[in-house]
Amino acid sequence: MTYLWTKTFHALFVIAWMACVFYLPRILVNLAETRGQPAVQERIALMGTRLYRFGHAMFAVMLVLGLLLWFGRFLAPSLWPNVTAGSGWMHAKFLLVLLLLAYFIVTGKMLKSMAAGGPAKSSGWYRWFNEVPLLLAIPVLFLVIAKPF
Numbered sequence: 001m002t003y004l005w006t007k008t009f010h011a012l013f014v015i016a017w018m019a020c021v022f023y024l025p026r027i028l029v030n031l032a033e034t035r036g037q038p039a040v041q042e043r044i045a046l047m048g049t050r051l052y053r054f055g056h057a058m059f060a061v062m063l064v065l066g067l068l069l070w071f072g073r074f075l076a077p078s079l080w081p082n083v084t085a086g087s088g089w090m091h092a093k094f095l096l097v098l099l100l101l102a103y104f105i106v107t108g109k110m111l112k113s114m115a116a117g118g119p120a121k122s123s124g125w126y127r128w129f130n131e132v133p134l135l136l137a138i139p140v141l142f143l144v145i146a147k148p149f
Contacts (some may be wrong), residue, residue: 020055045115
């Protein structure tokens, strides 16, 4: 039962973090489209900064719970069974999650730069940049559901 609760809360925090990953680039689009409107930009930048901090907190909890699911068998095998033994899909998923984390951090750096008045790309560029996490999330979901190898 502990395993199922851990997995449930891990999934919940994955959803919360992915919401941040998906929405943060949209804030960059809004910042790019509101150049010349300092009051609006300040408010959007504040929203982005808060979302970025929230995303880090969600990632931290998600990571701890995920590592507990992966390595919990060493702590208490009766509570967290070894369900990932010989699972190459887990390594592939972890690599894709690391790429999503790198994307999230790069997006946060872009946000900080734009909030400080740094140069911005076009809103169209940010709209395309916004699609990257979807392209990474699809194979993550496939790996988790299908466990192909």
